[in-house]
Each structure stands twice: as structure tokens, then as C-alpha cells.
Amino acid sequence: MGLWILIGLNIITKVSGYSNGIFPMVCESMFPDHKTASASPFLPQNTTAPFDIIPEPGNEGDNITVFLKSTSLTPFRGFMLEARETINGNEIGNLTVGRFTTLESFPARLLTCKDSAGAAVSQRNNQMKTMSQVIWTPPSKPVAITFRATFIETFETFWINVEKNLVLPITPVRLPSTGIAMTLLDMFLVVLNMGLPNIFDSVRPGPLSRCLSKVSRICCTLLCTAVEIAALVLFVVSHPIQVLLVALVCVVMVINFIQLVVVFLPFGANNELKEIRGHAVNGCSVVHLMFTIGVIFVGIVKIVVCGKNGADSWLLLTMITFTVWAFLFVIWVFVTNTQRNAILGRRKIESPENSQSWREESKEKNLCGWILAAVSIIFIVGSLCFTVAIIVGLVGCQKEAGA
Incomplete structure (x- = not known):
């Protein structure tokens, strides 16, 4: 009897879905640590994600509002979002840029990646949602970036590497x-x-x-x-x-x-x-x-x-x-x-x-x-x-x- 109790507790530990939005040690891969009862990791879906990243830039130098939306009636429970610098479409060593801030109307949790606070953001709870919204502050230098996200529909069903490219308005020193x-x-x-x-x-x-x-x-x-x-x-x-x-x-x-x-x-x-x-x-x-x-x-x-x-x-x-x-x-x-x-x-x-x-x-x-x-x-x-x-x-x- 005691053996079955230990096995049950182990299963409960393994299937913890991080509903609080804290993704330990996944800043680079953005891969949820979701495992089966036998400790085998669940694999991400290989279909087109029914979700999208929609950045809405303002004027030059302004913060950017980033929407995470469902493109269908499919809701999502969790997400993780980062902004990574790219050159000619290629990421520079998983280097995150900019800083995220949250909105009271859309509860989210800021994450620290490589000692950079606010480098990533995730959900605060695992409630069903069809949209979330965060604010991203771009770096001072003009860069090309890729917003990369992981969307979690259920514990077993999730999509990684959902991307949206964005070239920030280049504000060179318009030297006169x-x-x-x-x-x-x-x-x-x-x-x-x-x-x-x-x-x-x-x-x-x-x-x-x-x-x-x-x-x-x-x-x-x-x-x-x-x-x-x-x-x-x-x-x-x-x-x-x-x-x-x-x-x-x-x-x-x-x-x-x-x-x-x-x-x-x-x-x-x-x-x-x-x-x-x-x-x-x-x-x-x-x-x-x-x-x-x-x-x-x-x-x-x-x-x-x-x-x-x-x-x-x-x-x-x-x-x-x-x-x-x-x-x-x-x-x-x-x-x-x-x-x-x-x-x-x-x-x-x-x-x-x-x-x-x-x-x-x-x-x-x-x-x-x-x-x-x-x-x-x-x-x-x-x-x-x-x-x-x-x-x-x-x-x-x-x-x-x-x-």
C-alpha cells in the first residue's frame, strides 16, 4: 500500500504544469517541462499553431504592445514570450533584447533570463483565455527582432517556436x-x-x-x-x-x-x-x-x-x-x-x-x-x-x- 502511495506522489510531481507561469530553466529552449507518468516528455505539436503574436508598434522609440491571440476558437492556458535579436533572419545566440512589463487587465508574470529581469513573460494562472496582452520596451539601438512564443492549450498539447518578425523603426543619428x-x-x-x-x-x-x-x-x-x-x-x-x-x-x-x-x-x-x-x-x-x-x-x-x-x-x-x-x-x-x-x-x-x-x-x-x-x-x-x-x-x- 505504501509503495502505491509513493508512486502516486511521484506522478503528481511529474505532471505539475507550472500553472503559476514559472518555467524553470527554459529561457533558451522555451520547451515546457511536461512529462508523462513514465517521465517521458510530451512532444510539441507539429501542426500550425492556432495562435498568433501581433505586435503593434507606436511612434519611433515608443513601447510596443504585443497581443497573444487565438486565431480560432481554441483557447490557451499558458504561454511564454521572448524577444530575440536577429541578423538576416538568424537569431544571435538566443540573445533576448528589450524588457517586458505587464498590464493589470491581463495578469502575467515577468521572468528573469540570464540575469536580465523582464526578459521574458508568461501566464500568471492556467485559466482558459483567447487573448493576453503585454508591453515590450525596445532597446535604444535599432535592431531586427523576432518575437518567439510557446502556447499551451492543455498539459499534453502545446506549440513552440511560434514566431513573429519585426524590424524596429531605425532611428539613425539623422545627422544634419x-x-x-x-x-x-x-x-x-x-x-x-x-x-x-x-x-x-x-x-x-x-x-x-x-x-x-x-x-x-x-x-x-x-x-x-x-x-x-x-x-x-x-x-x-x-x-x-x-x-x-x-x-x-x-x-x-x-x-x-x-x-x-x-x-x-x-x-x-x-x-x-x-x-x-x-x-x-x-x-x-x-x-x-x-x-x-x-x-x-x-x-x-x-x-x-x-x-x-x-x-x-x-x-x-x-x-x-x-x-x-x-x-x-x-x-x-x-x-x-x-x-x-x-x-x-x-x-x-x-x-x-x-x-x-x-x-x-x-x-x-x-x-x-x-x-x-x-x-x-x-x-x-x-x-x-x-x-x-x-x-x-x-x-x-x-x-x-x-x-
Whole structure:
């Protein structure tokens, strides 16, 4: 008699169906540990499951409502649901992603898999049901996932590997390529702002060149202001908002405003003060250039679709070359300005205008001026070529990201 009691207790233990929803050690296989009286496992059904997984995504980044429904009149008692990351339709080592939460109107139990709380969810009781509903929070990165479920109709009848594929809305860093392109135009305008006065002063120094220099500086500064406002708007409306880029552009706009104020300062006929103003404007241009380059580098580094990594990106290498080119031009401008001022000062002290030496020196100076202007033009044209090349690269990156 005692032997039969022990056998009966053993059978009761073996047929426990985990009605409370706790599935021990089945996170990977999702196979219910349902066994016969002889300890043989029940096998899953090999027919199409009369149940379905229906995810209903909201807006980008929102939680996803997942419905577990019967596609017929067949109810189910239990279920287990996971979300697994996939690449090209293949699961990545049974890796669960995201996190489930439950609803009061649909009692369910959260499970911990591989130390990840809420990685799976199952029923809380074994009551008959034709639908259950849970909430799934996706990971922060865009992934392709497969919802995988086990449905239990009765202790002996269940289906495994019921799947529903879902590609999360990819929210890449929609880096504002247009904003970076506008900043590149701003960088070229800064180069132009330094180059045009240098050309005018090299070819024919005098009142006319000073007037042309001032007009060119005002025009370039105003154009910089318009371009920077456009870039700022594009960075603000980008998704997600580019906070660092917005901050850097704001600094650039302040520097540009200071430069505009310096250009408009009235100095009358005082040549020394005008010379100081020229150096101050060039100094502002250098600082302006440095921050503009910072904006462009931060933006380009964020564009990961143009290369496997930032160091291998031809776009980044081109920008580095452009930066070196721009600073060589800055050095050229300061050296030529210093040299030109020294020559003018020496002429005023040493040679009267009607002397033979003055006329010879004037011819030599004119020739040197044209050479200096030609070199400045080469720098400006080169800067334009770099600007166009990088903008074309940005357009290509944008198309690749949107593909």
C-alpha cells in the first residue's frame, strides 16, 4: 500500500504544469517541462499553431504592445514570450533584447533570463483565455527582432517556436548633413574674408584697396551670419537634437558678431588704427575658423555610415587635409601682411617718391604683389575645391544612410 502511495506522489510531481507561469530553466529552449507518468516528455505539436503574436508598434522609440491571440476558437492556458535579436533572419545566440512589463487587465508574470529581469513573460494562472496582452520596451539601438512564443492549450498539447518578425523603426543619428554643409560654406567664407583683402592690398595698396577690403569683409561677415543661422536651425530640428553642434554654432555666431562690430568701427584717416583693426579682424577670423572646423569635425565623426570607423573615413581624412590647408593659408596671410607693412614703412623712411630707387622698388613691389595675390587666389580656389568635395561626400553619406 505504501509503495502505491509513493508512486502516486511521484506522478503528481511529474505532471505539475507550472500553472503559476514559472518555467524553470527554459529561457533558451522555451520547451515546457511536461512529462508523462513514465517521465517521458510530451512532444510539441507539429501542426500550425492556432495562435498568433501581433505586435503593434507606436511612434519611433515608443513601447510596443504585443497581443497573444487565438486565431480560432481554441483557447490557451499558458504561454511564454521572448524577444530575440536577429541578423538576416538568424537569431544571435538566443540573445533576448528589450524588457517586458505587464498590464493589470491581463495578469502575467515577468521572468528573469540570464540575469536580465523582464526578459521574458508568461501566464500568471492556467485559466482558459483567447487573448493576453503585454508591453515590450525596445532597446535604444535599432535592431531586427523576432518575437518567439510557446502556447499551451492543455498539459499534453502545446506549440513552440511560434514566431513573429519585426524590424524596429531605425532611428539613425539623422545627422544634419545639410547643417554640416552649411558650416563648410561658413568655413569657406571665413577663408574668403581673409583672402580678398589680402589680394586687394597686394595688387594695389591704397585708399581704393582699403575700401574694397572693408566692403568684402562686411559682405563675407553678413553671408557668414546667414549661413550660421541656417546651420543652427538645421541642428536644432535634427533628430535627435545635436546639442554640442548647436552650442558650437552659437559660439561661432558670437565671434562673427564681434568681427562685424570691429569692421564697422570708425577710425577716420588714422592708418595705424586701421592697421590694428585689420589685425583684429584677422584674429577674429582665425578664432572663427577654429570653432567652425570644430563643428565640422564633430559632425563628420558622427557619420558612421561613410566608413567602418572614423579613422578610415575618406571624408574625415579630406577634412583633416582641408584643415591643414586652411591654417597654411592663415599663416600665409599673416606673413604677407607683416612683410607688406614692413616694406611700406621702409619706403616712407628711406626713399622719396621721385627717386630712381623708389621707382625701381615700386616696380619690384608691384610684381611681388601680383605673385602674392596669385598665391592667395590658389589658396582660395583650393579651399573651394575642398568645400565642394566634402559637401558631395556628405550628400553621398546621406543617401547611403537613407538607403
